[in-house]
Amino acid sequence: MLVRFTPYAMVLPIVVFILAFTYWPILVSFDLSFRHWDFMSSEKPFVGLLNYSELVRSDEFWNSATITLIFTVISVPLRLALAIAIARYLTTESKTVRALRGAFFLPAVTSSVAIAVIWSWIFSTDAGVANTLLNNLGIAKVPWLQTPSLALWVIIIVNTWKQLGYDIVIYVAGLQAIPEDLYEAAKMDGGKRWHTFRRVTFPLVMPTTYFLLIVSVIESFQIFTIVDVMTQGGPAISTDMMVNMLYRTGFALFDVGKGSALAVLLFVFLVVLTVLKSRILGKRVHYEH
Amino acid sequence: MNTSGLLLRTTAVAVGLLFLSPLLYGIWISFQTANRFFSGNGEMTLQNYVDAVEKMNFLRYLFNSLIVSGGVTILSLATSIMAAYAFSRFEFRGRDLIFGLVVATLMIPGHITLIPNYLNFARVGLLDTYAGLILPAVANGFATFFLRQYFRGIPRSLDEAAWMDGANAWKVLYRVIIPMSKPAIYAMGLFIFLGEWNSYVWPLIATDSPDMLTLQIGLARLYKMDAQEGLVNWPLVMAAATLTMLPVLLGFALVERHLVRGISMGAIK
Numbered sequence: 001m002l003v004r005f006t007p008y009a010m011v012l013p014i015v016v017f018i019l020a021f022t023y024w025p026i027l028v029s030f031d032l033s034f035r036h037w038d039f040m041s042s043e044k045p046f047v048g049l050l051n052y053s054e055l056v057r058s059d060e061f062w063n064s065a066t067i068t069l070i071f072t073v074i075s076v077p078l079r080l081a082l083a084i085a086i087a088r089y090l091t092t093e094s095k096t097v098r099a100l101r102g103a104f105f106l107p108a109v110t111s112s113v114a115i116a117v118i119w120s121w122i123f124s125t126d127a128g129v130a131n132t133l134l135n136n137l138g139i140a141k142v143p144w145l146q147t148p149s150l151a152l153w154v155i156i157i158v159n160t161w162k163q164l165g166y167d168i169v170i171y172v173a174g175l176q177a178i179p180e181d182l183y184e185a186a187k188m189d190g191g192k193r194w195h196t197f198r199r200v201t202f203p204l205v206m207p208t209t210y211f212l213l214i215v216s217v218i219e220s221f222q223i224f225t226i227v228d229v230m231t232q233g234g235p236a237i238s239t240d241m242m243v244n245m246l247y248r249t250g251f252a253l254f255d256v257g258k259g260s261a262l263a264v265l266l267f268v269f270l271v272v273l274t275v276l277k278s279r280i281l282g283k284r285v286h287y288e289h
Numbered sequence: 290m291n292t293s294g295l296l297l298r299t300t301a302v303a304v305g306l307l308f309l310s311p312l313l314y315g316i317w318i319s320f321q322t323a324n325r326f327f328s329g330n331g332e333m334t335l336q337n338y339v340d341a342v343e344k345m346n347f348l349r350y351l352f353n354s355l356i357v358s359g360g361v362t363i364l365s366l367a368t369s370i371m372a373a374y375a376f377s378r379f380e381f382r383g384r385d386l387i388f389g390l391v392v393a394t395l396m397i398p399g400h401i402t403l404i405p406n407y408l409n410f411a412r413v414g415l416l417d418t419y420a421g422l423i424l425p426a427v428a429n430g431f432a433t434f435f436l437r438q439y440f441r442g443i444p445r446s447l448d449e450a451a452w453m454d455g456a457n458a459w460k461v462l463y464r465v466i467i468p469m470s471k472p473a474i475y476a477m478g479l480f481i482f483l484g485e486w487n488s489y490v491w492p493l494i495a496t497d498s499p500d501m502l503t504l505q506i507g508l509a510r511l512y513k514m515d516a517q518e519g520l521v522n523w524p525l526v527m528a529a530a531t532l533t534m535l536p537v538l539l540g541f542a543l544v545e546r547h548l549v550r551g552i553s554m555g556a557i558k
Contacts, residue, residue: 004381006375006379006457006458006459007375007378007379007381007384007458008375008381010371010372010374010375010458011371011372011375011376011387011391013367013368013371013372014368014369014371014372014391014428014433015372015387015390015391017368017424017427017428018390018391018394018428018430020424021402021406021424021425021427021428022394022397022402022428023390024405025401025402025405025406025409026397026401026402026405028404028405028408028409029401029402029404029405032404032405039408096297096298096301097301099301099305100301100304100305102541102542103304103305103306103308103309104305104308106309106312106537106541107309107312109483109487109537109541110312110487110534110537110538111486111487111504111505111508111530111533111534111537112487112489112505113487113489113505113508113509113530113533114315114508114530114531114533114534115312117315117508117509117512117526117527117530118311118312118314118315118527118530119311120512120516121315121318121521121523121526121527122311122314124521124523127326127327127521127523129311129314161311218398222398222399222400224400224489224490225489225490228489228493228509229509229512229513232513243400243490246400246403247403247490247494250403250404250407251407251494256404256408259404260404263400263401263403263404264401266398266400266401267397267398267400267401270398271396271397271398274396
């Protein structure tokens with residue numbers, strides 16, 4: 001008799017956790033985005049769409065939306081191109097190749113803060129390796145992280161270095177799923193390597209590319225940690241990503257309403273992308289090992 | 290070994306070292322005295338680690354990170370194992386809906402919960418506490434999904450034999466399912482631990498007092514404060530960074546294959 005209730009008892013704890021710390025907060029975010037509040041006062045007056053309209057009329061919002069978009073549009077194709085180029089050489093299962101895949105993958109599971117700190121040193125003006133190398137070529141010191149036109153590129157380099165291993169691992173899985181005889185057939189046709197890549201490898205690995213494309217766009221729009229440690233959005237808000245702006249608006253300026261409105265806008269955008277992802281990927285063929 | 294094998298190996302080692310050179314170089318710096326770092330003369334030392342631990346509170350941060358990551362791992366595994374078992378073995382009303390809600394948390398961008406969770410935790414006085422750091426990270430849609438898949442692969446005849454012997458659902462879970470899934474559970478636990486170890490945004494918001502910071506926040510603060518003053522003690526910062534990366538560096542060699550497989554499975558699902 002009790003068995004009827006047992007499964008409910010078993011799922012209850014996780015259900016409590018997801019309701020309390022995920023779903024309920026989403027509703028609260030929507031509610032707060034229509035209110036004016038500073039964390040302190042006892043009143044949270046309803047202001048309708050005021051937070052949203054102020055947001056979309058502010059330069060600050062469009063600045064961080066644009067910068068996040070530029071960051072995404074540059075770093076995603078860069079990551080995918082590098083990843084597929086490298087993954088092609090790492091599809092065999094020898095000890096050596098596995099170790100090399102591991103080396104590429106290590107930064108992806110390493111602390112973003114530690115990585116940001118290490119790269120801050122590499123790109124630091126006086127003590128950094130980047131400037132030492134340039135110095136040997138006779139080029140004067142470059143203040144990488146203090147120059148608005150350069151800081152975003154540094155962020156792109158660091159983020160690419162960190163995430164590349166993940167993309168490689170996924171591409172390797174995709175490439176390994178391509179049947180060997182297709183390569184043989186291309187070879188019989190006298191295909192050159194580039195030809196084989198373009199006609200056989202690239203089309204067949206397309207589902208993986210779609211998957212990585214959408215996942216890395218979603219993830220790029222949420223970049224925060226590397227920026228927070230290396231530049232805090234600066235210099236002159238040249239690296240101010242959307243989540244960095246959200247953090248500042250909510251937790252430094254205590255504008256709860258506007259921070260929530262920003263959170264909701266980003267949330268809706270990312271959920272649309274996610275739904276798009278499942279639509280596209282729902283149709284693809286799976287190869288599982 | 291033949292020549293081409295040797296060549297392949299040498300190339301692989303060179304490429305791997307080159308790729309990881311920023312990280313390795315950073316660790317190398319952590320063993321240098323400030324004198325050696327800035328002038329090139331002087332000795333190698335462990336003093337930076339001693340300083341990080343004694344002067345900078347890093348032992349406390351290390352302890353906090355262990356408590357928080359350990360707590361999240363245990364609670365995540367417990368809630369996920371129970372739920373995954375129920376989802377994989379029982380028919381019950383609302384099952385698919387509940388499963389959908391749990392797995393959907395995987396796709397929900399975390400930033401949307403930051404302000405409300407901060408408000409709720411402030412209201413009940415859980416900011417700056419271990420509970421405040423642990424609770425929001427417990428529910429793990431990926432672990433639940435992954436373990437459900439794994440449990441489904443365990444032959445039902447094993448459960449049924451236990452049921453025949455008069456076991457109830459909890460005993461079947463404890464005596465059959467969990468022992469059969471140990472490798473998957475260990476891999477998942479490690480995955481959760483490392484993920485939480487590296488977690489940054491929530492601990493940044495939920496902690497303030499110097500005694501409650503995790504390693505990530507302690508390191509970020511140390512670096513940011515130095516950088517603001519325009520004078521960073523790089524060897525000391527690198528020692529702190531190395532401490533922060535330690536469990537990943539230690540655990541990685543051991544479990545790299547599990548991690549990589551887990552990641553690929555997440556993609557293929």
